[in-house]
Amino acid sequence: MNKNYIIPNEWSIIEEGFNKDNVKSSESLFSIGNGALGQRANFEEDYSGPSFQGSYIGGIYYPDKTRVGWWKNGYPEYFAKVLNAPNWIGIQIKINKTNLDLNTCKIQNFKRELNMKEGWLSRSFNAVLATGEEIEVISKRIISIAHNEVGAIKYSVKAVNFSGEITFKPYLDAGIVNQDSNYDEYFWDILNIEKGTNEGCILAKTLKTNFYVGTAMSVSFSHNNKKVDLEQTTNVQEKKLTYSYNLKINQGDTVTIYKYASYVTSLNYKEEKLVKAGLKNVQQASELGFDILLQEQVNSWAAIWKTSDIKIEGDIKAQQGIRFNIFQLNQTYLGTDSRLNIGPKGFTGEKYGGSTYWDTEAYCIPFYMATKDASVAKNLLLYRYNQLDKAIENAEKLGFKNGAALYPMVTMNGEECHNEWEITFEEIHRNGAMIYGIYNYVNYTKDFEYIPKYGLEVMIGVARFWHQRANFSAAKNKYVILGVTGPNEYENNVNNNFYTNYLAKWCIEYAIESLQKIKTEYAQDYKRVLAKTNLTEEETKQWLQVADNMYFPYSEKNKVYLQQDGFLDKELIPVAELSVEDRPINQKWSWDRILRSCYIKQADVLQGMFFFEDQFSKEEIERHFDFYEPLTVHESSLSPCVHSILAASIDRIPKAYEQYVRTSRLDLDDYNHEVDEGCHITSMAGTWMSIVQGFGGMRVKNGLLSFNPQIPKKWKSYTFTINFRGNVINVYKSQNECKFSNESGNEMTILVDNEKIKIPSKQLITV
């Protein structure tokens, strides 16, 4: 049963009424972040009920000791996971010495709001303590985009029915452990707890990786809106710094605590400067004050929405869903730091250990390219470029030679962070996605120079991998790729996965094509890269031998490429004929049953047709869609978006809409019963694509932006904005109309339904 308690609203995620069962889910859904750091929506005050405390800093990870039942050669001994960082939000509240704990109080008028337009989280509620005192609490919290090491809280308590004493105990707690720790270890070493007057800082170091992190706070108070200075008591524990403040209040009084906090890390400062830097950050924040920080936050989000908002009229849940997706993507990654990337759970949880999957290249890059400056997508590509050495090392561990590169399935620092052999060693199609990301970026941005400067080395390492990974089958007189797992992870260790073989061939061809262009147009880079990689023309000929003679399983009878060798030996019973009790099969069936079944977790052959649409006829795509989609259970969050886009491309709008609904409110409606563990961040980019590339039909064709807008019956209209090579265009589609508005200073030529249309600067055109 889906939880479905979020109140529909165009711009906000809203929860009304307090339900303990929803606490952990809401902690995920109401998460806030600024691309550099983020946190789950835990309560500031104590909460003794089930909760998942989580606060994370981009780039700060820990190599946890691998846990596995049966060890296989090549598994990483340690692998990196996002680190649960010190808690800076904590404010213990006592009323006449009784602790405020929503798990034990009587709660009324509880409301929680995540305002996506302005980027803040708030709560308000009345609480009646067991001892009878009633208070009204209003809190608001931000993680600042403008000051991206800073967070701030405004927390007000009103004495509703009593006069007495109120105690505030703001604290920093560095004793937080990772929920996903394999051996329940604590990953931090506390170095220094710096106390002071109304401000303080804990300096800690991560074990093994030796990241230094300073967590600072500064607090101030107002009483009935007048600033007050309160006497402070200090308590230093092993891993925790607590200040305590008492105040006598009268019935009707409101006391507010402002808590400013900051994370500073050795990624950006020298170790010995961290305490000072942290304290400086909170002092500055305190001087600016909460209201100014909040206004800056509103401005930051206004700028983000300007180039990324999608408006849907006539379907408020769809509207809320798409904005939630765009909002969370921006909270996770803003693209200003090439050391960071996009984890599947962002800053909303810990699951999946490492941070970066092929999701980034296959799903996220299009979103960031179209809604931000090209430098953002470039930073995502550079992240991989900077990890090329590790990818080469990774391939060497698996027996490859001569600079062949295998990018890890999951990674934080370039090293593999996964340990199921069928995924880690065999789901090698991810290596092709690295190259597809480059292709997609260059195609969209026209920044070909990225290839000679950076991408080419990656392309060579990956081409070498495919060349070595394929082997010649005497029986087939072709090159084959044995023992792989495709994007459809409901098949393991299969031979000749169509998608993998296709990507392999394409990667080699694209590398060779690029080499030829660079040889003439970027001769210097050509020489430099060939020297660096020891690449010879003889070697590229060998690559081509493999690409030219790659085997693709094909059924003459069905006129479709087969997902892998032997696919037609399965019992091909459509998903629609499966009993309800059997779904989802990943929760109901044992793994062997899933593997030998025909059921497809997410697009596999169709993923190839999605990537390389131009290389297949519309009729071919239809035929493959009709063969594979009925066998697809969409049990990956990445499945529905691809099918939605493909369905739209072959004019199956009802099917596209069905799949769109599934992707857009996956977390808000908790389809998979696991949102308490965190949100599915990367698939959110797929939701965005479902509208822009799916219903909007956006493509880049011969260097021109191309559209083919269609609209689901249920919607009145939708609008989205695209940044294309520095120009911004706004697309509006209603049931009867289609309008394009050129927001930029230049004339733009676009294709609409394959017809060229010129739009003058700042003009709107109705098609």
Place this chain on the structure above:
Amino acid sequence: MNKNYIIPNEWSIIEEGFNKDNVKSSESLFSIGNGALGQRANFEEDYSGPSFQGSYIGGIYYPDKTRVGWWKNGYPEYFAKVLNAPNWIGIQIKINKTNLDLNTCKIQNFKRELNMKEGWLSRSFNAVLATGEEIEVISKRIISIAHNEVGAIKYSVKAVNFSGEITFKPYLDAGIVNQDSNYDEYFWDILNIEKGTNEGCILAKTLKTNFYVGTAMSVSFSHNNKKVDLEQTTNVQEKKLTYSYNLKINQGDTVTIYKYASYVTSLNYKEEKLVKAGLKNVQQASELGFDILLQEQVNSWAAIWKTSDIKIEGDIKAQQGIRFNIFQLNQTYLGTDSRLNIGPKGFTGEKYGGSTYWDTEAYCIPFYMATKDASVAKNLLLYRYNQLDKAIENAEKLGFKNGAALYPMVTMNGEECHNEWEITFEEIHRNGAMIYGIYNYVNYTKDFEYIPKYGLEVMIGVARFWHQRANFSAAKNKYVILGVTGPNEYENNVNNNFYTNYLAKWCIEYAIESLQKIKTEYAQDYKRVLAKTNLTEEETKQWLQVADNMYFPYSEKNKVYLQQDGFLDKELIPVAELSVEDRPINQKWSWDRILRSCYIKQADVLQGMFFFEDQFSKEEIERHFDFYEPLTVHESSLSPCVHSILAASIDRIPKAYEQYVRTSRLDLDDYNHEVDEGCHITSMAGTWMSIVQGFGGMRVKNGLLSFNPQIPKKWKSYTFTINFRGNVINVYKSQNECKFSNESGNEMTILVDNEKIKIPSKQLITV
């Protein structure tokens, strides 16, 4: 590098000179046991160097919480492992208050002997303590076969160069933990520590499984061979009972401690009787005294060797090897208790968690049938019969219905004890071995009645499994079995493994053939079993549909059955051409590389030809041997024996000998660099088969014992003894002669090189 420090000897395993690096290996190799309990050859006195303390009781297990990196549906949440039981051998020795510790003393004349003829373990050495005192120690230890709950130690200390005080601290230590515990948990609950004069007992209970175990001891002393009573001090700790005895001695004196111990368990006693029973056992042992217990032990082993010895002349290492194999098998299992079975490490280690693999049916049953009474093999079959309900449950967990049974890959109590999906869920050929075991037993013993009484139910459950597990392939117009792992575990999740498909078809046919015979000859049982299993003739027709239309991958070009679909797509490079640095591939290559290679871990197609030799022509076997053996790396302990036997059957004696050498001294020469973890017990039965079925060519043909003896060039002769349907025959083969001696009271007709020969009772015939 093989350790290879064991001194060749016909009847003993001998180590001379003390080498700390060998301590853990020797603890495995010198293990002693009596089929009901056993232990590693740990020292009695303290040893502060690396050691693996291990003592085990048959049938006493613990369900450890499963450890796995990524959970899959169907994995067992807990699985049983052999429990490391309380230590009863411990005797701390102090000389003038200085502790005897071989890790810190100077050691001379160290000798350790495992006398296989008589079944005892001894050590002798001189030790010079850091404080200068020199002592000479001689110890001898047995685990009694005659009294199968009892062990005894005689431990003598001589004062070589001093007069002074000697302290003996015999103890029982129930604080031992399993080395293979998944979460470093302690598995026992100590209930009672019963102290007394010179005797005591610890009563403990296993957590979860609630097995009660009493561990008792009784001690006595002699001074220069005269019994003495010493004053006792008692120390009771949480998990340990220690008695302390002091004695003044003069230079040249010898003091001996006799320690008698006993395990008694709730498998055989009521809980409340255990302490009394344990104490009674040690009192009786003490009354008999060490010398009588030892003489009984010699007698017990003489009886065992009478029907199981193999004598090899002209190759002392081969002689030592085969006796070591036979000795360890008998120490592990004597066949008197159908609740017990044969674990891959016996009582010599913990690895592989559960106890019983398909090794029992495929490798061990022939040894026990031919060297012991038929009741022993029958007990092994009954073990599976008694676990049929659990096998049905296990199949249900994986989605099978209607009484289909899937026996676990590894088990202690009938539940699955393994959790790699590719093994647990997919290595289903084991289910066929259960039926092959029945077939083999009935064929050898002529005890057909076992089938209607017991075996038939197992056969029906297994046939149902195969019927449901196969599916019809429209593409092939045949039944296929998808997603399996064959005996060659270097392939996972393959389709149409020849061996598995062949076994499946055979199991169904054998079940139907048996049903037909039982219908007419055992009508009562037929009715009873059909009613119990709800089997109809209609259902068996459906089974036959699958068996009659089973698909087998075959290469017309190579005229061989293929190990699985697609095998010929691999690069087929013989093992001989692999570089030395690549071997063994399971230590050098990552798993994906192994999987996509052609290399075979152990017999797979050839395992089928070994089981069903009669169903293939000699020429077919030769062709398959020549195709597959060169691709086989023999990296399973179970591989060389099967190849040795097959090679002998096609008259390739040098190849048979090469493989025999590999199997027979696997542990003594530590080929796999892991004997410190325990010995490879089950493959030892394969070694026995390599001589009897391999060189000796023993088969049962049309109810007659048949031989075709051949001999490796290096050997002068070999002799073995076979028990066949109550008659005992001794086979002698030298380079020039072949003799058969009928040791039984009846005339025997045997086949030698397919010719019938009659041997009168007690006569020897030279062929």
